[in-house]
Amino acid sequence: xxxxxxxxxxxxxxxxxxxxxxxxxxxxxxxxxxxxxxxxxxxxxxxxxxxxxxxxxxxxxxxxxxxxxxxxxxxxxxxxxxxxxxxxxxxxxxxxxxxxxxxxxxxxxxxxxxxxxxxxxxxxxxxxxxxxxxxxxxxxxxxxxxxxxxxxxxxxxxxxxxxxxxxxxxxxxxxxxxxxxxxxxxxxxxxxxxxxxxxxxxxxxxxxxxxxxxxxxxxxxxxxxxxxxxxxxxxxxxxxxxxxxxxxxxxxxxxxxxxxxxxxxxxxxxxxxxxxxxxxxxxxxxxxxxxxxxxxxxxxxxxxxxxxxxxxxxxxxxxxxxxxxxxxxxxxxxxxxxxxxxxxxxxxxxxxxxxxxxxxxxxxxxxxxxxxxxxxxxxxxxxxxxxxxxxxxxxxxxxxxxxxxxxxxxxxxxxxxxxxxxxxxxxxxxxxxxxxxxxxxxxxxxxxxxxxxxxxxxxxxxxxxxxxxxxxxxxxxxxxxxxx
Amino acid sequence: xxxxxxxxxxxxxxxxxxxxxxxxxxxxxxxxxxxxxxxxxxxxxxxxxxxxxxxxxxxxxxxxxxxxxxxxxxxxxxxxxxxxxxxxxxxxxxxx
Numbered sequence: 374x375x376x377x378x379x380x381x382x383x384x385x386x387x388x389x390x391x392x393x394x395x396x397x398x399x400x401x402x403x404x405x406x407x408x409x410x411x412x413x414x415x416x417x418x419x420x421x422x423x424x425x426x427x428x429x430x431x432x433x434x435x436x437x438x439x440x441x442x443x444x445x446x447x448x449x450x451x452x453x454x455x456x457x458x459x460x461x462x463x464x465x466x467x468x469x470x471x472x473x474x475x476x477x478x479x480x481x482x483x484x485x486x487x488x489x490x491x492x493x494x495x496x497x498x499x500x501x502x503x504x505x506x507x508x509x510x511x512x513x514x515x516x517x518x519x520x521x522x523x524x525x526x527x528x529x530x531x532x533x534x535x536x537x538x539x540x541x542x543x544x545x546x547x548x549x550x551x552x553x554x555x556x557x558x559x560x561x562x563x564x565x566x567x568x569x570x571x572x573x574x575x576x577x578x579x580x581x582x583x584x585x586x587x588x589x590x591x592x593x594x595x596x597x598x599x600x601x602x603x604x605x606x607x608x609x610x611x612x613x614x615x616x617x618x619x620x621x622x623x624x625x626x627x628x629x630x631x632x633x634x635x636x637x638x639x640x641x642x643x644x645x646x647x648x649x650x651x652x653x654x655x656x657x658x659x660x661x662x663x664x665x666x667x668x669x670x671x672x673x674x675x676x677x678x679x680x681x682x683x684x685x686x687x688x689x690x691x692x693x694x695x696x697x698x699x700x701x702x703x704x705x706x707x708x709x710x711x712x713x714x715x716x717x718x719x720x721x722x723x724x725x726x727x728x729x730x731x732x733x734x735x736x737x738x739x740x741x742x743x744x745x746x747x748x749x750x751x752x753x754x755x756x757x758x759x760x761x762x763x764x765x766x767x768x769x770x771x772x773x774x775x776x777x778x779x780x781x782x783x784x785x786x787x788x789x790x791x792x793x794x795x796x797x798x799x800x801x802x803x804x805x806x807x808x809x810x811x812x813x814x815x816x817x818x819x820x821x822x823x824x825x826x827x828x829x830x831x832x833x834x835x836x837x838x839x840x841x842x843x844x845x846x847x848x849x850x851x852x853x854x855x856x857x
Numbered sequence: 858x859x860x861x862x863x864x865x866x867x868x869x870x871x872x873x874x875x876x877x878x879x880x881x882x883x884x885x886x887x888x889x890x891x892x893x894x895x896x897x898x899x900x901x902x903x904x905x906x907x908x909x910x911x912x913x914x915x916x917x918x919x920x921x922x923x924x925x926x927x928x929x930x931x932x933x934x935x936x937x938x939x940x941x942x943x944x945x946x947x948x949x950x951x952x953x
Contacts, residue, residue, distance in 0.1 A: 468936055469935070469936060471928045471932050471933070471936075472928075566911070567912075567914075580909070580910070606920065609917060609918055609920075612914065613918060614914075674895075674898055674899050674900075675899065677895050677898075678895055678896055678899060680892065681892035681893055681895050681896055682896065684889070684892055685892075685893060685896075688889075692870065696870075699871070700938070700939075701937070701939060701945060701947060702933075702936070702937050702939075702945055703936035703937055704936075704938075705938070706937075706938040706939060709948065710948060711948050711950075712947050712948050712949075712950050713871060714948075715947065715948060716871045717871045717872070717873050718873070720870070720871055720872050720873075721872065721873040723872070725878045725881065728867070728872050728874065728878065729878075729881075729882060729885045731870050731872060732863065732866045732867055732870065732872070732882065733885065733886070733889050735866050735869060735870055736858075736866055736886075737893075744903075745893060745897070746893055748907055749893070749896045749897065749902055749903070750893075750896065751907030751908055751909065752896075752902050752903070752905040752906070752907050752908070753896045753899060753902060753905075754907075754908040754911075755905050755906060755907065755908035756899065756902070756905060758908060758911050791892070803911065804911050805911045805912060829911070829912060
């Protein structure tokens with residue numbers, strides 16, 4: 374029986390009926406991954422996955438555990454014990470962590486089965502999925518090997534969109550889950566900062582880095598959020614608040630009375646006609662479901678400040694968070710006559726883009742210019758976050774297209790970072806807000822998503838709005854096999 | 858930006874730039890400055906308190922003083938190409 378392209382819940386139902394075993398599923402996933410042509414993998418865990426699947430066969434199916442026996446992929450900036458984890462950076466080639474990232478550990482303890490590590494833009498820095506070890510990671514939609522899938526979580530997005538596995542782990546510092554989710558027709562969620570432990574996630578910019586997932590169903594996403602959230606003593610930035618009751622029953626509740634804002638100054642910038650017709654239709658349907666929609670104003674100067682604020686803060690913080698990559702205690706050392714030469718030669722393995730980010734970050738922190746760069750970015754962050762918080766005093770969520778169009782061609786010029794509609798998603802990283810992308814429509818048989826962002830710790834409400842959008846669009850469990 | 862300053866910034870980070878990268882960096886810094894200028898256009902920006910953390914929520918805790926298991930020396934040294942016996946060996950730092 375073919376099981377590729379099934380959601381977590383669909384696979385679980387087959388396990389409960391004893392129609393399939395985890396080993397059947399894992400073998401099919403491995404076969405599909407070996408035939409993949411989209412450059413999605415960094416490392417495989419095939420033997421370990423088969424062993425886990427065989428071990429599960431000797432026990433009873435856990436009927437109340439949807440994650441039991443579910444195969445998944447892991448972005449390669451999450452540590453995996455005894456499996457090489459290099460963040461798609463030459464400087465970490467050969468690095469084998471001694472522990473699992475907390476999110477991986479929690480999923481494994483729920484008896485989900487990791488099958489492979491996915492490629493990414495080097496160290497998570499990039500938005501196109503083109504700068505990692507595998508070169509370009511392709512979008513399974515459209516003509517084969519022609520379009521980007523977006524980054525930095527490119528391999529994780531492409532793998533779930535291809536239907537190989539029902540979910541994958543990603544990380545999101547600017548929009549690295551939610552933008553690829555739009556291009557790949559997936560549900561992509563980064564919960565509130567601090568809800569899921571970052572222990573074992575290679576730091577890009579710790580105050581904006583979020584752990585999240587790709588799925589093809591909002592309910593599946595709810596299960597993952599529930600299984601992985603909560604305080605972790607190994608990451609003291611996780612929130613130690615009392616975990617409320619299950620989010621799953623919250624997701625399907627009515628939308629009646631939910632207030633949803635559309636930011637006029639961003640809405641007006643979209644040009645894709647299919648997208649805008651579908652977006653306007655969505656608003657009508659949401660109103661029919663009882664939501665109240667309002668078009669609201671947002672200071673244009675603050676919208677224009679989102680990208681520079683992200684750029685300045687991320688360059689500065691990544692300079693320090695990656696200062697430990699010297700090749701001395703770990704990593705892919707290159708020789709040199711002196712200590713300094715050894716470190717210089719080792720760090721020259723970084724791609725030019727990474728070097729530039731480090732140097733810009735170093736520059737922005739210098740005493741003579743710090744007030745113009747890093748300090749100003751911190752101040753702009755406050756203004757942007759406070760303006761969003763003010764919106765959330767009245768509205769439950771902000772709703773907008775997640776990208777201006779479907780996935781660009783690999784050879785097309787990169788979308789300008791200065792375009793607000795291309796980069797506003799990082800607003801949710803600046804504020805730590807829960808933010809979820811869900812498929813909205815197909816344009817030329819290629820997906821475009823819509824994004825819902827809310828106030829911190831309103832994760833269940835974001836999942837609820839996303840769930841109702843999924844009901845309206847009928848794009849539940851979208852994958853490339855359904856569109857070709 | 859003068860090439861001397863670019864080299865000095867790179868040197869502080871112990872990063873080598875190729876001649877091509879050094880030339881390309883001029884474009885990067887111009888873009889970086891143009892983007893940064895947008896922040897200066899926000900009225901009253903310099904009077905705002907910087908934001909380091911976005912929530913009004915306590916996130917620091919005291920840990921119980923309990924001994925935890927930690928990886929062994931051998932395990933930790935496995936990831937260093939400079940490991941010799943029980944040490945990480947690097948070229949001599951103290952100069953004559």
